[in-house]
Amino acid sequence: MLDELARGLPAGFSLRARTDADLAFLARLYASTRQEELQPVPWTEQEKAAFLFDQFGKQHSHYLTYYPDALWLVLEHDGEPVGRLYISVTPNEFRVMDIALMPAFRLRGLGTAMFRSLINQADHHAMRISLNVEPSNPARRLYLRLGFTDVETVGYYQLMHRPANPAI
Template identity: 50%
Template sequence: MPTHAPAAGGAPAARTLPHLPRAAANGLAFRRIADADMGFLSALYAATRAEEVAPLPWSDAQKAAFLDQQFQAQHAHYMEHYPDADWLIAERGGAPAGRLYLERWPSEIRVIDIALMPDVRGQGLGRAMMEDVISLAGAGGLGVGIHVEKNNPAMRLYERLGFTPREDKGVYWLMRRDAD
């Protein structure tokens, strides 16, 4: 597979893209993020937090500004703490549809983040991506780890895929699926 231009943040993208055949069979293609994707990624972040901010007594503009600020902080944190990660945009029909951020460690592949836009959720795409990550990890004898908010509806999917809570992190569970 080809390598791509430097990822956002200036880090070179020397590795090939991870092989994600189930996601591809479901119409997803992956590429590394670029600076031009920041608007989409901010909108994706906002879409994942829309229910949280809906009851706040703020104007739509205040909510949008808050969510963009939170996205910028999250993005900076990810880039600082996971400099060697695979920062991937999931595209469907040539348009951005989600993100998949992966870090490879000696004992596991850590799913830093996985998210899809609302219009493509519920179609098995997240499951396909996670099954691909599990296969990728399994090929190297690795487990898979992910932090999951305790009220995240995807928790049921992760449990069906063999993930179990390993550590209580307050609002998150650190979940892990050991290597087969």
């Protein structure tokens, strides 16, 4: 499946399985996704960094505990890591656990390309795709454009599904 997902990426980009050697990059990536949220917090940069490192560790541990068989993918550009895509695969569903890109690679169509590749795989296997998103996350507009619909609010997140659309 990794090869199929990578086919839809722009030139110079590739996907590969995550390794333990990626943990430092993944911690930096995680921190980059929370910078705006922490901007108004009256902590020192050192306190923010410690908090983010702790939160990354907790998230990473949670994912490994509850989704041990997930696909843990790292997006690379010319051999350098620039993002991640984590997918839990069940018999009927691809569950997008996380997708994140480094700031310099956001708003360049990469998320769309990764989702289109995933949608092609889901359609090929007649599987739905699900994800949780914060209602205020700008990516929610992308998900709606790609055929996802709101299912229910779960805590602070909106559960969205894209139904199985078998390829003919």
